[in-house]
Amino acid sequence: MKNLWRTMIGKAAAGERTKNGRETGIEVSGLSWQPEQGSGYILNDVSCMFENGKIYGIIGPNGSGKTSLIRNILRFVEAEEGRITLDSLELKGYSRKELAREMALVPQNTNMETSFSAFDIVMMGRVPYQERFAENSDRDREIAEEAMRLTDCYAFRDKAVSMLSGGEAQRVVAARAIAQDTGWLILDEPTSSLDVRHQVEIMEALTKLNREKGRTIIAVLHDINMASQYCSNIVMMKNGRIHSVGEAGEVLTAENLADVYEINFDMIENPGTGRKYYIPYF
Ligand SMILES: Nc1ncnc2c1ncn2[C@@H]1O[C@H](COP(=O)(O)OP(=O)(O)OP(=O)(O)O)[C@@H](O)[C@H]1O
Numbered sequence: 620m621k622n623l624w625r626t627m628i629g630k631a632a633a634g635e636r637t638k639n640g641r642e643t644g645i646e647v648s649g650l651s652w653q654p655e656q657g658s659g660y661i662l663n664d665v666s667c668m669f670e671n672g673k674i675y676g677i678i679g680p681n682g683s684g685k686t687s688l689i690r691n692i693l694r695f696v697e698a699e700e701g702r703i704t705l706d707s708l709e710l711k712g713y714s715r716k717e718l719a720r721e722m723a724l725v726p727q728n729t730n731m732e733t734s735f736s737a738f739d740i741v742m743m744g745r746v747p748y749q750e751r752f753a754e755n756s757d758r759d760r761e762i763a764e765e766a767m768r769l770t771d772c773y774a775f776r777d778k779a780v781s782m783l784s785g786g787e788a789q790r791v792v793a794a795r796a797i798a799q800d801t802g803w804l805i806l807d808e809p810t811s812s813l814d815v816r817h818q819v820e821i822m823e824a825l826t827k828l829n830r831e832k833g834r835t836i837i838a839v840l841h842d843i844n845m846a847s848q849y850c851s852n853i854v855m856m857k858n859g860r861i862h863s864v865g866e867a868g869e870v871l872t873a874e875n876l877a878d879v880y881e882i883n884f885d886m887i888e889n890p891g892t893g894r895k896y897y898i899p900y901f
Pocket residue numbers: 654661679680681682683684685686687688
């Protein structure tokens with residue numbers, strides 16, 4: 620029933636409500652997480668709302684809890700305190716397969732020691748839609764190929780992924796997540812291994828998916844200027860807590876950045892786009 624109802628509401632836009640009047644989006648409320656009982660809290664009373672239809676950047680220094688937050692959102696780990704809801708339904712109520720149709724992850728580490736081809740890996744994004752032992756359909760293949768073109772990895776579709784460079788493998792994993800065709804795309808440092816052209820290409824591809832297909836993007840980013848150029852909203856973290864949250868222009872200020880990264884920043888504004896660029900200095 621839950622599935623049918625969710626298919627009917629489709630992928631809602633920002634601020635929309637579901638047919639039952641429930642608010643859409645991912646809401647994190649009062650989340651405190653420690654890896655083990657008594658090991659110490661990595662996330663402390665984290666609350667933030669991710670609305671449908673936006674591009675979120677999660678930024679903050681090493682060890683500030685960015686990956687831990689998305690691991691909780693993806694239910695790889697579960698906090699004892701606080702709760703996370705998707706379209707007002709507790710995440711705990713979703714099965715693994717249901718969640719895989721809602722959210723796709725591009726992980727930080729894309730090391731793949733396997734003889735599977737790049738195309739095989741991208742096709743794995745279609746598994747949540749397939750019956751067990753089912754053949755890949757033409758539609759599955761089309762979606763996988765489109766995702767590979769979008770991330771510029773179609774040219775090496777037949778190459779074993781163990782033979783790919785770090786950046787090529789990262790683009791294959793991004794294509795797999797896109798092929799998963801979920802409303803939510805969650806990326807942990809998606810551009811970390813990429814050359815500058817492919818960094819821009821991935822961010823442009825995410826923007827296109829957001830604008831044309833209504834995908835909501837949550838990306839952990841270390842590059843503040845990428846975040847400033849491509850993200851509509853920012854979640855800024857420090858020491859396992861939310862430091863600031865809101866529209867990119869409001870959160871990305873030299874003061875906030877200096878406070879979080881403990882280094883100075885100069886800001887220059889692109890008069891054409893109004894986007895801000897930050898230059899760090901000691
Ligand atoms: N399963 C775990 N067990 C113990 N400590 C953990 C675990 N997961 C994360 N941590 C610790 O929690 C802190 C936050 O880690 P997390 O990976 O969330 O930070 P991050 O902001 O994503 O960092 P980075 O920018 O370096 O990727 C780190 O000090 C890390 O060592």
